[in-house]
Amino acid sequence: MDNIIEIKKQIERICSSQKPKEEKLQQICDYLASEISYYDWVGFYFKNGDKKELKLAQFFGEPTEHTIIPFGKGICGQVALSNKNFVVQDVSEQDNYISCGWKVKSEIVVPIFIDGQNIGQIDIDSHSINPFSSKDEELLEFICKKVSFFI
Structure with missing residues (x-):
C-alpha cells in the first residue's frame, strides 16, 4: 500500500463532512474498496444494543447472510471479546471462522472504541492469501479512530 497518506487524507475529508453517519460509513467502505485492490469486502459491524452480538451496518461487496454475529463466533465475534x-492471512487455517463466501481467503478486523468501550469494528475480506501488512492495520486503526468521533 503505497498511497496510505493520500488515503488517510480522503478518509479525513469523508469523516469531517456534514453528511449523516450512515452515508459517511458507506463512503468509507466504497472508497477503501476502490483504492485498495485486495479489499474485496469492506464493512462495519456495531454492537447490537445490549445484546452480546454484532449487527452489520454499511458495507461494500457481495451481500452476506451474516448480518448478526454472536460475540465469540468467527473473527468478528472474537474481536468483540x-x-x-x-x-x-489464510482463513483455511482458522478453526473459529465464519465463511462469507468461497472466494474469501483472508480477513482483517480492527475494533472501534469510544471511551474505552469496544462499540464495533471494521471488517475487510480479501480474495488473496496473505495480503495484509502492518500498513493495513495502521490505516484501519486510523479509520476506526476517525469513525469514533462521529458515530
Missing part, C-alpha cells in the same frame, strides 16, 4: 486487531 478480545478488543484486539485480528489478522488472518
